[in-house]
Structures are given as structure tokens and as C-alpha cells.
Amino acid sequence: MRRAVTAADVLGGEAVVGAGVERGIGWVRVVRAGLPVGAVEHVIASKRLSLGELDRVVLPRKTLANRRRSGRLTPGQSDRLLRVARVVARAETTFGDGAKAASWLRRPTRALGGEAPLDLLDTDEGAREVETLLGRIDHGLAA
Numbered sequence: 318m319r320r321a322v323t324a325a326d327v328l329g330g331e332a333v334v335g336a337g338v339e340r341g342i343g344w345v346r347v348v349r350a351g352l353p354v355g356a357v358e359h360v361i362a363s364k365r366l367s368l369g370e371l372d373r374v375v376l377p378r379k380t381l382a383n384r385r386r387s388g389r390l391t392p393g394q395s396d397r398l399l400r401v402a403r404v405v406a407r408a409e410t411t412f413g414d415g416a417k418a419a420s421w422l423r424r425p426t427r428a429l430g431g432e433a434p435l436d437l438l439d440t441d442e443g444a445r446e447v448e449t450l451l452g453r454i455d456h457g458l459a460a
Contacts, residue, residue, distance in 0.1 A: 322409040327402040328352065329359030348396050351389035356398060357381060365405050365419070374401055374439045401438050404447050408434070411451045426450075 324344075328334050333355045338347050357375070360366050372378050375397045376390070384390055390398060408418035422435040428450050429437060437443030 322406040324402040324406045327406045328356040333359055349392050352395040354385050354388055400444050404438055404444055407451050411455050
């Protein structure tokens with residue numbers, strides 16, 4: 318049985334985001350307080366997102382430079398980063414391999430109107446569509 322990757326894993330684990338935030342109200346508190354910039358740094362260092370992709374779906378590079386000075390993201394930026402981390406974690410769990418998940422996230426698919434899943438993560442509704450498709454793939458209903 319494959320190990321489920323979590324959003325916390327994608328963001329750097331307990332060392333970066335703290336303990337007890339696997340789901341629910343723990344995440345709400347963390348997002349409201351602002352994720353540490355270290356979460357962004359981990360996502361980039363782990364090559365889960367490039368700077369260009371981060372720029373498109375989470376926050377502009379210039380803004381990231383400003384956030385580095387304060388050490389924390391705003392609640393809105395944190396919410397977007399968590400949304401991306403949740404979908405990346407789901408893809409890695411679904412495909413059982415980070416490289417396969419990364420490839421799938423960047424490849425346009427007919428099931429998403431010809432868009433690459435990663436390109437839809439700039440909106441909540443887009444992320445929901447990607448998560449729904451991943452659920453279908455998990456259950457053998459879509460390829």
C-alpha cells in the first residue's frame with residue numbers, strides 16, 4: 318500500500334509548518350497566521366514548483382522577495398500555497414511517484430478542457446476540478 322503524501326509534507330513537514338496541521342481547523346489557524354516563507358522555499362527546493370509556476374499560481378516573485386523580509390505569507394497567499402500543496406500531495410499519492418505526478422500536473426488533458434492541471438490551481442474551482450479528476454483516476458474511472 319502506498320503512503321499518502323500530505324500537504325504538510327509538500328510544504329516541508331512539521332519542521333516548517335508546525336505540528337498538528339494535517340487537516341481541518343489546524344490548517345485554518347496556520348493560514349490565518351500566515352505560512353512561514355520557509356514553506357515556499359521548500360516547495361521550490363523540492364522542485365515541486367518552479368519560480369515561474371509559483372509566480373502564476375501562488376504569488377509574484379517580487380512579492381515573495383517582500384515576504385522574505387517579513388518571514389511570513391499573508392493569509393491569502395498562504396491559502397493559495399496550501400491549495401497547491403494539497404493538490405500536489407494528492408497527485409503524488411495517486412501516481413505513487415513525485416516525478417510521475419509532476420509530469421501529469423504539467424501536461425494538458427482533455428478531461429480539463431485541454432488545460433494542464435497545474436494551470437488551473439490559481440482558482441479554488443480549478444483546484445476542485447483537478448482534485449475530482451485525481452479521485453476518478455484513483456478509482457479507475459479516468460485515464
